[in-house]
Amino acid sequence: MASASPEPAATETGDSVKIRRLEIADRERGFLPLLSQLSSCPDLTESEFAACFANLAALGDDHVILVAEDPAAAPERRILSTGCLFVERKFLRGGGKTAKDAGCYKVILDCTPELRAYYAKCGFVEKGVQMAVYF
Amino acid sequence: MASASPEPAATETGDSVKIRRLEIADRERGFLPLLSQLSSCPDLTESEFAACFANLAALGDDHVILVAEDPAAAPERRILSTGCLFVERKFLRGGGKTAKDAGCYKVILDCTPELRAYYAKCGFVEKGVQMAVYF
Known part of the structure; x- marks a missing residue:
């Protein structure tokens, strides 16, 4: 998940981690190897990655992938963590x-x-359980 | 949540429940009173409801509200339950x-x-916990 710490997250060098929207150039900054820690993540070619990125970008500001960038790794701008943010539309x-x-x-x-x-510590309370079915 | 039963859900009269996308006319079929069982749900005027509906419709097929309709209540087409379906875009x-x-x-x-x-019973397994923060 993207960091949502009560204090700005900091690296070992004390620099603040920058949280920002995924950029297409993040393919070269360790984004896919990072995802492979979560689930199967075969490499995507540059054009496959660009197609996924375009599909996501077309969804606008209410469905975005965020990344946390390591300021200590400049100029490589290595990606430390990632998460997805949905804004759900409700009638209630x-x-x-x-x-x-x-x-x-x-x-x-x-x-x-x-x-x-x-x-x-970030102010969240437990509200329920997550259930999943895989195909 | 919308029904996702291993067998088609049935009412007391044995008719199958119909699961379909929310329609604008569902405001008149008990949709808001149903939501009020979950959380605070002040009534929305017809135009407020239409504005919410238009915002949702603009998001396409990957972010939809589904409802389960009671076939025993025809022609009123009363709404029994509801849920939201997101299709999340991933790179993995x-x-x-x-x-x-x-x-x-x-x-x-x-x-x-x-x-x-x-x-x-629907094939789901427990995978984690749900955390929430309210503003």
Whole structure:
């Protein structure tokens, strides 16, 4: 998940980690090897990556992939972590959406049980369980 | 959540429940009172509802609200349940997406612990915890 720490995250050198939207050049900054820590992630050619990126970009500002960039690794701009942000459209709460700056009333995320304490420090509380089915 | 039962869901009269995309006329079929069972859901005027509906429709087929319609309540077409379906864009698994018919490799959902057994019957397994922060 993208960092959402109560304090700005910092590297060992004390520099603040920069969280920003995925750029097409992140293919060269370790984005795919990072994803391979989460699940199967075969390499994508430059054109396959560009096609995925274009599909994502077409969805606008309510469905974005964020990355945390290591300031200590400049000029390589290595990617430390990543996460996906959806803004869900709702009819309840007067047509509310689900991040504060976007006019949303809550943020939810799914994580492994080991990360409960980390997200609790960020103000999150446990609300339910995540279920999955794979094809 | 929208029904995703291993067998087609049926009402007390044995008719199959119909799952379909939200229609603008569902405002008159009990959609908002249904949502009020989940969270605060002040009434929306016809034009407010239409504006929310238009915002949602503009997002295309990868972000939709589904409803389950009670066939026993025809011609009123009362809404029994509802859920939101996102198709998440990913770069892992060769640019995989997250419902089978849409070329996705998995479906995930969040629910209360009491619903674990229901979703297990549908083939889901517990994968993590859901955390939330409210503004």
